[in-house]
Amino acid sequence: MKIIICIKQVPGISEVRIDPKTNTLIRQGIPSIMNPHDKHAVEIATVLKEEQKAEVIAISMGPPQAEEVLREALSMGADKAYLLTDRAFAGADTLATSHTLALAIKKIIKESKKGEKYLVICGTQAIDGDTAQVGPEIAEELGIPQITYVQKFELKGNKITIERVFRTEEVVIIEANLPALISVLPEINQPKYPTMGGIVSAFEEKEVIKWGEKDLNAKKESIGLTGSMTEVWKIFTPERKGQHIILEGTLEEVSKQLCEVLKEDKLI
Amino acid sequence: MDFSLSEKQKMIKKITREFAEEFIAPIAQESDQNSQLDPRVMKEMKRMGYFGTCIPKKYGGAGLHDDTVSFCIITEEIGRVDASWSITPGVHASVCAYPIYVFGTEEQRQKFLPPLAKGDKLGVFALTEANAGSDAGGVETNAYLDGDEWVLNGSKIFATNGGIADTLLIVTKTGQSGRRKELTVFILESDMKGYSVGVREDKLGVRASNTSELVFQDVRIPKENVLGGVGNGFRIGLKILDYGRILMAAQLVGLGQAALEASIKYANERVQFGKPIATFQGIQYKIADMGVEIESARLLTYQSAWMCDNGLDYGLMGSMAKLKASEAAMQATHDAVQIHGAYGLMKAYAVERYFRDAKMGEIYEGTSEIQRMVIAQKLLRRGY
Numbered sequence: 001m002k003i004i005i006c007i008k009q010v011p012g013i014s015e016v017r018i019d020p021k022t023n024t025l026i027r028q029g030i031p032s033i034m035n036p037h038d039k040h041a042v043e044i045a046t047v048l049k050e051e052q053k054a055e056v057i058a059i060s061m062g063p064p065q066a067e068e069v070l071r072e073a074l075s076m077g078a079d080k081a082y083l084l085t086d087r088a089f090a091g092a093d094t095l096a097t098s099h100t101l102a103l104a105i106k107k108i109i110k111e112s113k114k115g116e117k118y119l120v121i122c123g124t125q126a127i128d129g130d131t132a133q134v135g136p137e138i139a140e141e142l143g144i145p146q147i148t149y150v151q152k153f154e155l156k157g158n159k160i161t162i163e164r165v166f167r168t169e170e171v172v173i174i175e176a177n178l179p180a181l182i183s184v185l186p187e188i189n190q191p192k193y194p195t196m197g198g199i200v201s202a203f204e205e206k207e208v209i210k211w212g213e214k215d216l217n218a219k220k221e222s223i224g225l226t227g228s229m230t231e232v233w234k235i236f237t238p239e240r241k242g243q244h245i246i247l248e249g250t251l252e253e254v255s256k257q258l259c260e261v262l263k264e265d266k267l268i
Numbered sequence: 269m270d271f272s273l274s275e276k277q278k279m280i281k282k283i284t285r286e287f288a289e290e291f292i293a294p295i296a297q298e299s300d301q302n303s304q305l306d307p308r309v310m311k312e313m314k315r316m317g318y319f320g321t322c323i324p325k326k327y328g329g330a331g332l333h334d335d336t337v338s339f340c341i342i343t344e345e346i347g348r349v350d351a352s353w354s355i356t357p358g359v360h361a362s363v364c365a366y367p368i369y370v371f372g373t374e375e376q377r378q379k380f381l382p383p384l385a386k387g388d389k390l391g392v393f394a395l396t397e398a399n400a401g402s403d404a405g406g407v408e409t410n411a412y413l414d415g416d417e418w419v420l421n422g423s424k425i426f427a428t429n430g431g432i433a434d435t436l437l438i439v440t441k442t443g444q445s446g447r448r449k450e451l452t453v454f455i456l457e458s459d460m461k462g463y464s465v466g467v468r469e470d471k472l473g474v475r476a477s478n479t480s481e482l483v484f485q486d487v488r489i490p491k492e493n494v495l496g497g498v499g500n501g502f503r504i505g506l507k508i509l510d511y512g513r514i515l516m517a518a519q520l521v522g523l524g525q526a527a528l529e530a531s532i533k534y535a536n537e538r539v540q541f542g543k544p545i546a547t548f549q550g551i552q553y554k555i556a557d558m559g560v561e562i563e564s565a566r567l568l569t570y571q572s573a574w575m576c577d578n579g580l581d582y583g584l585m586g587s588m589a590k591l592k593a594s595e596a597a598m599q600a601t602h603d604a605v606q607i608h609g610a611y612g613l614m615k616a617y618a619v620e621r622y623f624r625d626a627k628m629g630e631i632y633e634g635t636s637e638i639q640r641m642v643i644a645q646k647l648l649r650r651g652y
Contacts, residue, residue, distance in 0.1 A: 071279060193287050196280065196317035196330035196342070203276035204331075 001054040001178075002118040003045045004105055006138065007073055008035040009066040010128040018235050034069040037123025039076075040184050043191040045121055046077030048155060055079050057108060061089055061100050067208050074202035075194035082108070086212035091225030094129070098137030100223050103216040105142060117158060120181040124149060135183035145180045151187045273341070280338050284345040287316065288353075296350040299476035300621050305356060305432075313387065318342065318357045320385030322366045327381035333369060336511075336573040340518035344569075347522025348529075351625040352476035354519040359428045360384070363512040364391025364437055368455065371496035371504055380435055380455060389434035393508060394424035394482055401426075402638045404505060405449055409484065410441040418442070418454065418494070420487040423466065428632070430480030431465045434458045438484070439505050442498060451501030453508075455493040462487035473624035509634065510583045513590040514576060516633040517569040520593035523629065524562040527597070527604035527622045531555060534608055545607070554603040561596035568592050584646045591639035594629035601626040 012033035017026045034042075045056045058073035060066050061084040070081035084104055092100065109118060120142070122135035132148070139146030151171075152163035158178050165185065166172045194202070213223065220226055245261070247254045262268045273281065291309050299305060313319065321339050323329025332338045339362070347354035365384040368376055383389040400406030409422025420440060424430070436456040443450035456463060466481030496504045532555060535546035545551050568589035575582035601622040605612035612619045630636050 068275070068279075071275065075279060075283070193283055193312075193316055194279075195315065196321055196332065196338075197325060198317075199276060199279050199283065200325070200331040203274075203279070 006122045007038045007060045009069040035126045039191040041121040074206045075199040081208045088213040093228035093230045094133040096227035102141030117178040122183045139181035145176045148183045288349040303475045319387030323385040328385035336576045340573045343518040344522040347519035360391040362515040363393035392429040392433035393437045394427040395439045417488040420484045424482040431478045450499045453495040473628040513586040517589035517593035520597040520629045524597040524600040527600040531604045558600040565593035565596040587642045597626040
């Protein structure tokens, strides 16, 4: 069995600052990290690896420095990693990104044993773009079932049983046969730090294979900026409006103060 | 000349920093006050391989035996958060497990290293006695051969990890030729009959680290447990201490770094006379000196580690590193308390603990005076 995890390198802050002149992210002085949701995907994969004797493959599309997050995935226990890196992939929206990732997954599956089952795991969303689209789009490209917002997961034989959050309050239980794609929520597990031995293996025993446009036989019109159906017109940080006051004291005092403020503003 | 860390080393630094801040920082003050090592954190440290850093993978370690720079990074990063948590695995690995790897027979490696590397067993190296410490030749703990076993008698004091150790390297007198004592290092196991732990010391600093007395009464040790040959104890002991010093220096660099970071934060936040105290030159000079001293110590430390990894004689540089790092940490923590004013005297502020921990550094693993003696002897004998 193969477990393929999709990973993204993102700026290491929850609040991204935008350069108002160029409408691009201010990356200066901000370290890059593995998208936090994706760590949960890696964790699930490494647990399954032990249970199912599966091979865990991590893939990422990004600039050469994205190798760093793949090495981290290898440190956590992934067996192999592919970095999809090429100038032709640059500027991709979610559609072109998922197309490229799907091409790589197809190639990996094609090169594996015939009939070998596989599962693709993605984090639900990335903290920079926050679209939550890439996982579902990969499943569409691959023509396999997709289950999103997974918070609990079990694999038995060829069947996965998952718990999925639905309309924030309700939980639905879904079964599906492999191959399938799941996108996971942080609630699913607590990722463990890599071990020191794991880090040594990641750099001295394991490989990050780089694939470009030609390796994937990608068509120009489906990848990168040209393959993107959407165009970012403007990115901006919402201006902070209004003022806030912090009330201090015991619960009773704070309640009184709050009532006075609300009365003053004619809200009650 | 290349001062940059490899990608692997950067990852080790990043992960260790995250681990130390998440697991150790919240309990550091508590560890100091109750002199205990939280078992939950110990368990996670063992899982992450911090007890087997410098042991090859074939014996269950992390495989950093040829990467002392990484071992220093780990020790510095944990030391940046708490000294006790840094030296517990540091001492275990550097002066017990690593010497068994370097000086041990293949049988000894296979027998002792896997449980040490996983942290299932803890290690200690014991030299200091009531009348021996700086003067290694004063060792009175002795052993005589009886059939296939050595019979050990005596006691050791101030042994780091002593009370919690399972595998102990004991420097022992096994003979005398003329005025020279013949020393031998034995591998003792805590379940051997006649071995017991004496007093656990209550210390000024590094309080969570276990410092204990070890007592030997007719402990029978099989011949196979001699490390590195009978009579080689003096030479081996010094080599073990040489290696341990680099790691001790790394721990102290971390401690100095912690004091500097706390001081920068406090100086920028604390307002007196209408402006942050960081704007006052008296404070600025202290911050500048701390930075210079710590960075000098760091350079010496990593240079020693690099020399070790490249097969060069690092004894002199290691002593310089230990001396510089302990004095830089002492000065930095001293100034950190001063910058914090009365707050710096309070248990609620970490600098109070840093200050007490730093004083330990000038004494254990070779006092500053002994380091100066060693450095002077080496310089005078062979020039520079």
